[in-house]
Amino acid sequence: MCSTCGCDGDGHVISHLGQQDQAGGQLHSHTHGHGHHDHTHSLAKSHEHHPGSRVVQVEKDVLYENNLLAERNRGYFEAKEILAINLVSSPGSGKTTLLERTLTDLQGDADFFVIEGDQQTTLDADRIHATGAKVVQINTNKGCHLDAHMVMHAMQGLKLSNNAVLFIENVGNLVCPAMFDLGEQERVVIMSVTEGDDKPLKYPDMFHSSSLCIINKTDLLPYVPFDIEKAAANAKRVNPSLEIIEVSCTTGEGLSQWYEWLQSK
Amino acid sequence: MHELSIVMGIVDIAEEHARREGAQSVEEIELEIGCLTTVEMEAFESAWKQAVKTTILEHSVKTIHRTPGRAGCLECAAEFPLENLYDACPDCQGHFLQIYQGKELRVRSLVIH
Ligand SMILES: Nc1nc2c(ncn2[C@@H]2O[C@H](COP(=O)(O)OP(=O)(O)OP(=O)(O)O)[C@@H](O)[C@H]2O)c(=O)[nH]1
Ligand SMILES: [Zn+2]
Ligand SMILES: [Zn+2]
Ligand SMILES: [Zn+2]
Numbered sequence: 346m347c348s349t350c351g352c353d354g355d356g357h358v359i360s361h362l363g364q365q366d367q368a369g370g371q372l373h374s375h376t377h378g379h380g381h382h383d384h385t386h387s388l389a390k391s392h393e394h395h396p397g398s399r400v401v402q403v404e405k406d407v408l409y410e411n412n413l414l415a416e417r418n419r420g421y422f423e424a425k426e427i428l429a430i431n432l433v434s435s436p437g438s439g440k441t442t443l444l445e446r447t448l449t450d451l452q453g454d455a456d457f458f459v460i461e462g463d464q465q466t467t468l469d470a471d472r473i474h475a476t477g478a479k480v481v482q483i484n485t486n487k488g489c490h491l492d493a494h495m496v497m498h499a500m501q502g503l504k505l506s507n508n509a510v511l512f513i514e515n516v517g518n519l520v521c522p523a524m525f526d527l528g529e530q531e532r533v534v535i536m537s538v539t540e541g542d543d544k545p546l547k548y549p550d551m552f553h554s555s556s557l558c559i560i561n562k563t564d565l566l567p568y569v570p571f572d573i574e575k576a577a578a579n580a581k582r583v584n585p586s587l588e589i590i591e592v593s594c595t596t597g598e599g600l601s602q603w604y605e606w607l608q609s610k
Numbered sequence: 611m612h613e614l615s616i617v618m619g620i621v622d623i624a625e626e627h628a629r630r631e632g633a634q635s636v637e638e639i640e641l642e643i644g645c646l647t648t649v650e651m652e653a654f655e656s657a658w659k660q661a662v663k664t665t666i667l668e669h670s671v672k673t674i675h676r677t678p679g680r681a682g683c684l685e686c687a688a689e690f691p692l693e694n695l696y697d698a699c700p701d702c703q704g705h706f707l708q709i710y711q712g713k714e715l716r717v718r719s720l721v722i723h
Contacts, residue, residue, distance in 0.1 A: 398637055398723045403627055407619040408714045490612055520648055521612035549695035550648050582696040585705045 411525055414493035418500070418528025422511070428610050429511045431529035433551055434542070436517030439561040442594040444512055448476040451604060456509040460499045462491040462516045477485040477501060487599065490521035493528055501572075510607070519548035531610060537562040538569050542576035545583050552583040557590065557606060564593040565592045613649060616715065621665045621708040623717045627668050633722035635693030636670045640719045645714030646679040646695065 373503040422429045430442045441481050461470040470482035481499045483491060495536050496513060505511060513529060514573065515522045534555040539562055546550040552558065558580050560573060577589050590601035590606060620641065628636055643649050662668050679692035683699035684706040690699065692712060698705055 395637065395723065398721050400629055401631055401720045401722055403623060403719055405623050405717050407616055407623065407717060410619065410622065445705050485645045487611070488615070491616075492615070517681055519616075523648055524616075546694075546696050553695050566674070581694070 365452060408524065408526075411493050414497055415526035415528040416495055421500070422528060422530065425505060425507045425509070427505055427507070427509050427511055428531070428607075429513065429527070429529040431460065431513045431515055431522075431527050431532045432535060433515045433519065433522050433532060433538060433555070434517060434535035434537075435519045438517070438535045438540065439594050440517070440535055441472055442512070443535065443559065443561065443592070444514060445472055445476055446594050446597070446600060447512075447603070447607075448473065449609075450477045450600065452477065456506045457505050458505055458509055458511045459471055460491075460496060460503070460511065460513045462495075462514055464488070464516060485516055489516055489518045490525050491515050491527060492525045495525045509608050515562055519544070519551045523548075523550040523554055525551050531556050533557045533559060535559045535561055536576070538571040538573065540571075542572045545576070545580040549583045552580050552587060555584070555587060556579075557588045559603065560591045563591050563598060564596045611653060611657060613653040614661060616649060617654070617657045620717055621662060621667055624670075624720060625666050627720055631722055633666075633704065633720075636666050636720035637723055638671045639667060640675070640676055641676065642675045642716045642718050643647045643659055644677040644712040644716045646692065646709065647715050648696040649715065654701045661666055673697065675718070677712055678708045679708040682710055682711040686703050693706050 353443050363461075402462055418429070421427075421581070432444070434440050444459060446526070448456065448459075457478045459470075459473045461467075461473060461480055462485060463469055463481045463482065464485055464487070467482050467484075470480050473480040481503055483494070483495050483499050485491065491513065500511075500546045503511075513527060519534075532555040534551050534557070536558065538560065558577075560576060563573070565571075566573065580587050580589060588606070591598060594600070611628040616663075624636055624639060643651075643654075644655070655678045658672070662670070680689065681697075683702060683704050685704040686699060686702040688699055688701040689710070692707070692709065695709075696705075699707065
């Protein structure tokens with residue numbers, strides 16, 4: 346049983362990489378499930394159904410529990426003046442590569458922490474660990490998104506410092522993570538030029554809920570039929586206030602703009 | 611398949627309310643799923659079949675209200691039905707919209723016994 350939130354049972358696995366825990370080991374995991382309950386009462390209006398049955402008015406948001414924990418995470422970030430960024434994209438657009446470059450290039454500029462969401466492996470977390478940043482892995486198993494509860498537990502092992510930057514690499518999937526607020530301040534959606542320029546129209550929720558869109562792999566533009574103007578226009582149709590930065594993580598082109606954006610936050 | 615997480619959230623809410631009311635069973639459940647949410651209804655139905663087994667909702671009759679999307683234009687103040695998040699204002703073609711309706715994802719009521 347988890348003492349913070351009273352959750353019990355099975356669920357995702359959280360591994361703390363490269364950090365000393367009580368056992369002195371390199372990797373420590375524990376599992377958590379979901380067992381949260383609320384205590385708000387709604388007015389139970391009764392009217393006839395079967396004898397002995399009655400109607401209870403519930404009027405409750407299904408994501409209420411997640412949103413509550415997200416607010417709690419957000420409060421924690423605000424108190425410690427931590428910039429938390431939720432990185433979302435379809436698989437393979439370059440989230441991990443962008444993080445590797447960012448952590449290497451900006452080393453020493455701030456304290457960086459990373460939460461890596463992945464369905465099965467620790468491959469991405471190992472890559473991040475190699476840059477020297479503090480990283481925690483969340484394996485969602487069959488789950489296709491992170492939720493606020495997973496992030497809350499992942500943070501417990503991270504010992505975040507004040508004024509730090511926390512990157513949360515979500516599971517590669519443009520649909521499911523859109524619905525789950527993690528308590529982040531900024532949501533950054535990454536697409537790459539090897540995808541269709543109609544991505545924003547196919548997955549509008551993700552673009553609608555993000556504040557920055559990074560278009561990666563611009564070094565490949567000569568070889569692919571991707572129309573970058575059209576992609577940007579499509580993204581703006583979904584979300585007119587979305588900022589757009591074009592980068593290549595391979596050549597480093599455009600990365601300084603991304604670093605400036607980070608600096609401004 | 612975030613639909614499974616959503617169904618599990620619904621089961622949690624139903625069980626909590628049923629327990630609080632001292633109910634033995636939930637005969638009916640009424641849900642509201644707005645048309646602008648990313649809930650895919652086929653995925654939702656199959657997640658439902660799997661996830662309600664052995665829970666208080668196993669034998670419940672479920673009613674789903676699909677609330678249509680509605681938005682207001684922040685540039686010309688027109689109000690209109692919104693099918694997709696990327697649709698433009700029919701009056702001024704603007705994209706600065708405020709969504710009034712269609713994002714709901716709620717348990718409305720239960721019939722308990
Ligand atoms: N040409 C080119 N390749 C890139 C660039 N950025 C990343 N890649 C390559 O794209 C592939 C996928 O990159 P990752 O960083 O693993 O992508 P990801 O988004 O983390 O993938 P998932 O975690 O599986 O969702 C790798 O082979 C990278 O080397 C780029 O700017 N240009
Ligand atoms: Zn917990
Ligand atoms: Zn999903
Ligand atoms: Zn208008």
